Amino acid sequence: RRGTLLHRLLQALPDIPPDRRTEAARKFLARKARGFDEDEKTTMLAEVLRVLDDTRFAPLFIPGTRAEVPIVGRLAGAKPVRVSGQVDRLAITDEAVLIADYKTNRPAPRRIEDVPPAYVTQLALYRAVLEKLYPGRDVRAALVFTDVPELMELSSSALDAELVRVTTP
Numbered sequence: 499r500r501g502t503l504l505h506r507l508l509q510a511l512p513d514i515p516p517d518r519r520t521e522a523a524r525k526f527l528a529r530k531a532r533g534f535d536e537d538e539k540t541t542m543l544a545e546v547l548r549v550l551d552d553t554r555f556a557p558l559f560i561p562g563t564r565a566e567v568p569i570v571g572r573l574a575g576a577k578p579v580r581v582s583g584q585v586d587r588l589a590i591t592d593e594a595v596l597i598a599d600y601k602t603n604r605p606a607p608r609r610i611e612d613v614p615p616a617y618v619t620q621l622a623l624y625r626a627v628l629e630k631l632y633p634g635r636d637v638r639a640a641l642v643f644t645d646v647p648e649l650m651e652l653s654s655s656a657l658d659a660e661l662v663r664v665t666t667p
Contacts, residue, residue, distance in 0.1 A: 571627035575665040606643035622660035
């Protein structure tokens with residue numbers, strides 16, 4: 499439930515002027531975070547605002563980026579794979595596509611080797627679908643761990659290797 503609340507805040511707050519975000523988030527948490535004590539609500543608010551205020555994350559939250567974008571596709575190969583999911587944040591420029599998936603793990607992994615394999619699989623599949631939709635653009639994928647906060651970009655080689663693993667019988 500905590501993760502769902504953080505996702506909703508990260509989805510909605512970028513569309514609110516920065517000087518009104520804290521109050522909007524507090525009102526949201528007062529309505530939706532029943533059962534959480536005030537310290538936990540304060541921690542959730544701080545985590546979200548740290549992500550939104552961190553310049554490393556700025557490309558994800560500029561005007562024109564989108565939240566909660568459905569993604570559906572079929573990847574051909576020796577072992578065809580159907581992909582259906584939702585990109586937490588999508589930023590598209592003339593040169594690149596950036597996809598980000600929010601994770602609320604506590605504690606957040608600090609090294610790529612400690613990231614749950616399912617997260618890498620998820621982003622590898624999303625990236626492969628988006629590469630078909632945006633040929634000629636670099637499609638980059640990152641995990642956003644709210645606990646730290648940390649934006650952990652996954653390398654193309656790691657994503658490519660995972661895609662081969664998933665699509666090879």
